[in-house]
Amino acid sequence: MSRLAAVVGIGQTExxxxxxxxxxxxxxxxxxRRALEDAGLGWDDIDAVVIGKAPDMFEGVLMPELYLADALGAVGKPMLRVHTAGSVGGSTAVVAATHVTSGTFDRILTVTFEKQSESNAMWALSIPRPFSMHLNAGAGGHFAPHIREYMRRSGAPAHVGPMVAVKDRKNALKNPLAHLQIPDISLEMVMESPMLWDPIRFLESCPSSDGACALVISSEELATKGPNKPAWIRGMAMRSETMTCKGRDEVNPLAGSECAKDVYAQAGIGNPRKEVDMAEVYVPFSWYEPMWLENLGFADEGEGWKLTEAGETEIGGSIPFNCSGGVLSTNAIGASGMIRFAESAMQVRGTAGEHQVEGAKMAVGHAYGASAQFFAMWAVSSEKP
Amino acid sequence: MNSPEIMQEDFSVHYTYTRSTGPVIGDFLTALRDKKQILGIKGSDGRTLVPPMEFDPITTEPLSEMVDVSDQGTVTSFCWVKNPIKHHHIQHPFAFATIRLDGADTDFIHMVDCGDEARISVGSRVKARWADERSGTMTDIVAFDVTGA
Incomplete structure (x- = not known):
């Protein structure tokens, strides 16, 4: 990164x-509007707008960014749309921040959204398209074999997935914006819920949500002029790999681990398990918590599930994962990655309310998309480097 | 050996998208359906924008002052569709036109159904032809008819 940049405003819908x-x-x-209020800024203070959402088929509005320009104060300003499937919320934040670190702009508004109620993502993912591999059963059906393979390799016991489902829904109860609020969530309730795509049960899956998330990202000079504390972006990266290629490991994708390594190197993080205070990681199906614990370097290969089982990923554990309730509690697809990035910034700003990790100084936001092949990640800190 | 019976079935994938129109576009579509009335909205610069916009294009502030405009207006530009395809709403030659409705400061796009290209020109006066059964969509106006030169 050439210039420093920081998150100075965060806005989310319910x-x-x-x-x-x-x-x-x-x-x-x-x-x-909420992000601008948080940043103490008006529409005129913004130099450019970067927008992201899931593929257009999800709502059937082609290039919605064009008609959303009026709603985002982007008339007459540069506006860019980012497309990276489910990881788009994270990629959009990285693209927006890069427009500041590169020196191109001083203040960027970046917004991601999904209005899943206007369509059906499962349907949009399942229609055959020419020259593309056919995802027959939506995301869950696609990821179930990857999860089975993880369980086979690691020998993780069957209750680890349900434990993640319970932990994230308990965290959601501390986040008033979170979609799923299930006060009596329990391991029994999760394990008794219907099996959708073996081994993924209904309550081990993300919901279908409407919502939007926005960030204002400022240059170093402007970052400290706002009313609230900035979250300094210490490292950010994106990586991708093709859906099918010889030697590709869908369970532990190289693009994901390389993305994390790049972020840690930029942020000066030698041992993520010790130096990262919390992580908001894209976990749409419960088992992705132990899988990403390993892929992102928080645990050795085959050991991630042990951290989950020992409660280390709970608020109060050594590496809290998804204190907001995560994607398992809210999945406004296009926004889901950016919510992870926003929630990590809220933690180091100390504004996460009831789901705050006490004294969090360094946090990670992460997103993945498509067939676990697009990755975006950043590390944010309360401390300026 | 007989070949096994192959089960087969025609399958066409389709899905109906829904729309939450929000307060402004919602009011606009409701007025078409219930009152055969076209609504505009006052922008921050005093112009009447038709169809109404939810957010002001200059200030980005939400707009709310709805204004009745006429269902008659003047053609400001048009494109003659000589060979309609099956997806067009009118199956004989017609015009897509921008129409400045009386009382509006912006142009409205719709179809002008006048049979012959010679019957339409920039400056033609047109009037909305309303559907008998209306559902709160743009096609509650079937088309515009030419009423004068």
Missing amino acids: YRSARKDVSMGGLVNEAA
Whole structure:
């Protein structure tokens, strides 16, 4: 990174199964307005807008960024749309921040959203398209074999996935914005829920949510001029690999681990397990917590599930994962990655409320997309390097 | 040996998207359906924007002052569709036109159904032809008819 950049404003909508009270424009405007308020800025203070969402088929509006320009104060300003499937929320934050670190702009508004109530993601993922591999059963059906293979390799006991499902839903109870609020969630409830794609049960899956998330990212000079504490971006990276290639490991993708290593190197993190205070990691199906614990270098290969089982990923554990409730509690697909990035920034700003990790100084936000082949990640800190 | 019976079935994938229209576009579509009324909205610069916009294009502030405009107006530009395809709403030659409705400061895009290209020109006066059964969509206006030169 050439220049320093920081998150100075964060805005999220409430996440619900259906926000029928607002249009797509109304939804993104709500998040953007909250981010500007947090940053103490107006629309005129923004140099450019970077927007992200899941593929257009998900709502059937082609190039929605064009018609959303009015709702985001982007008329007459540079506007860019980022496309990286489910990781798009993270990639969009990285692209936006890069426009600041490169010196191109001083203040960027970046917004991601999904309005899943206007369509059906499972359907959008399942239609055959020419010259593409056919994902027959949506995301869950696609990832179930990867999870089975993880269980086979690691020997992880069957209750580890359900433990993640319970932990993240308990965290969601501390986050008023989170979509799923299940006060009586328990291991029994999860294990008795219907099996959707063996070994993934209903309550081990993410919900389908409406919502938007926005960030204001500023240059170093402007970052300390706002009313609230900045979250300094210490490292950020994106990596991708093709869906099918010889030697590709879907369980522990090289692109994911390389992405994490790059971020740690930029941030000066030698031992992530010790030096990272919390992580918001893209876990749409429970078993992705132990899988990503390993892929992101928090545990050795085959050992991730032991951290989950020992409670180390709970708030109060040595490496809390998804204190906000994570993707398992809110999945407004296009926004889901950015919510991870935003929540990590909230933690180091000390503004996470009831789900705050006490004294968090260094946090990681992570997103993955498509067939576990697109990765985006950043490390943010309360401390300026 | 007989070949095994192959089960087969025609399958066409389709899905109906839904829309949450929000307060402004919602009011606009409801007025088409219930009152055969076209609504505009006052922008921050005093212009009447038709169809109404949810957010002001200059200030980004939410807009709310709805204004009734006429269902008659003047053609400001048009494109003659000589060979409609099956997806067009009108199956004989027609025009897509920008229409400045009386009382509006911006142009509205719709179809003008006048049979012959010679019957339409920039400056033609047109009037909305309303559907008998309306559902709160743009096609509640079937098309515009030419009423004068």
